Amino acid sequence: MKKIQYNHKLEYFSSGLWERYFGGMSFCVFDIETLGLSPAFCPVVLAGVMTVGSSGDCLLTQYFAETPEEEKELLLTLADYLNRFDLIVTYNGRHFDVPFIKKRAAACGLSEFSVKPYNLDLYLVIKGHSPFRQILTSLSQSSIEEYMGLSVGRLDEISGKESVELYYKYLKCTDPAFKSELMEKILLHNHDDLVQLYRILPIIKQTDLHSAMSALGFPVKGQDGWPNMSVQKINLSSRALTVSGILPESSCDYTPYSCFSSGFDFWSWDISKDGSFELTLPTEKRKGSSFVNLRALQVETDGLKLLGGYVNGFLILSESNKRNPLEINMLTRELLFKFMAETPFL
Numbered sequence: 255m256k257k258i259q260y261n262h263k264l265e266y267f268s269s270g271l272w273e274r275y276f277g278g279m280s281f282c283v284f285d286i287e288t289l290g291l292s293p294a295f296c297p298v299v300l301a302g303v304m305t306v307g308s309s310g311d312c313l314l315t316q317y318f319a320e321t322p323e324e325e326k327e328l329l330l331t332l333a334d335y336l337n338r339f340d341l342i343v344t345y346n347g348r349h350f351d352v353p354f355i356k357k358r359a360a361a362c363g364l365s366e367f368s369v370k371p372y373n374l375d376l377y378l379v380i381k382g383h384s385p386f387r388q389i390l391t392s393l394s395q396s397s398i399e400e401y402m403g404l405s406v407g408r409l410d411e412i413s414g415k416e417s418v419e420l421y422y423k424y425l426k427c428t429d430p431a432f433k434s435e436l437m438e439k440i441l442l443h444n445h446d447d448l449v450q451l452y453r454i455l456p457i458i459k460q461t462d463l464h465s466a467m468s469a470l471g472f473p474v475k476g477q478d479g480w481p482n483m484s485v486q487k488i489n490l491s492s493r494a495l496t497v498s499g500i501l502p503e504s505s506c507d508y509t510p511y512s513c514f515s516s517g518f519d520f521w522s523w524d525i526s527k528d529g530s531f532e533l534t535l536p537t538e539k540r541k542g543s544s545f546v547n548l549r550a551l552q553v554e555t556d557g558l559k560l561l562g563g564y565v566n567g568f569l570i571l572s573e574s575n576k577r578n579p580l581e582i583n584m585l586t587r588e589l590l591f592k593f594m595a596e597t598p599f600l
Contacts, residue, residue: 255317255318255319255320255324255327255328255331256316256317256318256320257315257316257317257318257331258315258316258318258441259313259314259315259316260312260313260314260445261311261312261313261314262311262312262314262449263310263311263312264306264310264312264449264452264453265310265453266306266307266308266309266310267306267452267455267456268308269456269458269459271458271459271463272455272458275463275467275472275473275583276340276341276374276473278475279340279341279473279475280338280339280340280341281305281306281339281340281341281342281343281371281374282303282304282305282336282339282341282342282343283303283304283305283306283342283343283344283448283451283452284301284302284303284304284336284342284343284344284347284351284448285301285302285344285345285347285351285444285447285448285451286298286300286301286302286351286354286355286444287299287300287301287414287417287421287440287443287444288354288418289322289418289421289422290418293353293354293357293358293361294357294361297319297322297325297358298319298325298328298329298354298355298358299318299319299322299325299328299421300316300317300318300319300440300441300444301316301317301328301332301355301444302314302315302316302317302444302445302447302448303315303316303332303335303336303448304448304449304452306452312449312452314445314448314449315335316441316444316445317331317332318437318440318441321425325358325362326362326363326364329355329358329359329362329364329367330364330367332355333355333359333367333368333369336369336370336371337368337369337370337371339371340371340372340473340475340482341371341372341373341374341473342369342371342372342373342374343374343376343451343452343455344373344374344375344376344377344451345375345376345377345395345447345451346375346377346378347373347375347377348373348375348378349375349378352369352373355367355369356368356369368502370502371473371502372471372472372473372482372484372502375470376398376451376454376455376457376458377393377395378466378470379458379461379463379466379470380393380398380457380461381393382466382469383461383462383463383465383466383469384457384460384461384462386398386401386460389401395447395450395451395454396408398454398457399450399453399454402453402454402456402457404450404453404454407446407449407450407453408446408450409442409446410439410442410443410445410446412439412443414443417439417440417443417444420436420439420440421436421440423436424436424437424440462579464579464580464583465579467579467583468488468577468579468582468583471484471485471486471487471488471499472484472485472583472587473485474586474587474590474591476594477591477594477595478594478595478599479598479599480501480594480599481501481502482501482502483499483500483501483531483590483594484499484500484501484502485497485498485499485586485590486498486499486500487499488582488583488586490537490544490571490572490577490582492537492539492544493536493537493539494534494535494536494537495534495535495537495546495571495582495585495586496532496533496534496535497532497533497534497535497586497589498530498531498532498533499530499531500528500529500530500531501525501529501530501531502529522534523593533586533589533590533593535551535589537571542573542574542575543570543572543573543574544570544571544572545563545568545569545570545571546568546569546571546585547567547568548564548567548568548569549567551589552592553585553588553589553592554567555588557584557588558581558584558585558588561580561581561584562578562580562581563578563580563581564581569581569585571585
């Protein structure tokens with residue numbers, strides 16, 4: 255297996271929206287190349303990971319399998335690297351890249367294989383929480399690049415299908431110079447996908463990211479000895495707010511936690527042995543609005559006071575039966591922070 259690295263300088267993206275959900279978290283951009291669309295039969299032959307520093311300095315790392323038999327080594331090395339981050343940014347990575355490498359790992363006999371970071375899938379954010387589905391004829395990454403005027407940033411001229419064809423030619427090639435040329439074309443396609451994926455990241459400012467995070471879940475940075483938590487589902491009924499998620503970085507054997515400290519009398523919390531958790535918080539409802547008493551919960555933080563749904567110690571979670579995703583998300587995060595601060599990690 256070859257490991258190839260490049261150093262680049264890109265314009266660093268930062269915004270209040272990004273900082274609200276991902277501030278202080280380490281992240282990378284991730285993409286794979288496979289020999290087909292079926293993980294049952296098609297190996298992963300190339301994986302790319304790019305990190306971006308606050309100065310705009312980028313390190314782009316590619317793992318290239320010189321033969322399909324090197325896939326197992328590639329997957330092991332890849333997982334070790336990805337699991338160093340809090341967050342990975344992908345495009346359709348929840349439905350393709352991450353499930354694909356997990357299934358390929360199983361096919362290679364890697365029973366302990368896991369990808370732990372939260373997966374920010376820009377495709378799902380754009381598809382379900384922006385107007386672009388009605389504006390653009392396609393939501394492919396290249397279409398978003400074109401919409402943002404970034405198409406000129408690409409140097410590669412091949413498709414994913416052509417990349418597969420070039421790899422098979424690479425395997426059969428006996429001319430060292432031509433073989434190297436084929437590899438460079440394959441690498442360039444993956445390279446440009448990674449660079450362009452980071453460059454389209456500002457598209458989140460044109461989406462309803464609060465709604466997206468409420469629907470798709472979001473990461474919460476671990477504190478006070480606790481590992482990161484990944485919120486996966488938030489449900490608001492007429493009587494309760496229920497949050498479920500997982501502690502993906504933990505392999506500890508958990509005993510269910512009981513909440514007896516101040517502020518916890520109002521809600522219940524359970525962690526299972528597999529690291530999954532569920533938080534249930536009773537809510538009040540009047541005249542079509544659901545709300546919680548922050549003072550009673552003892553989570554009346556400065557951050558929550560600045561939200562539009564904050565009124566005299568209460569936080570409105572829905573109005574006229576329409577959810578307020580920002581308020582729900584920030585309350586969820588503050589409750590998890592409170593739990594971690596006041597509950598010893600076992």
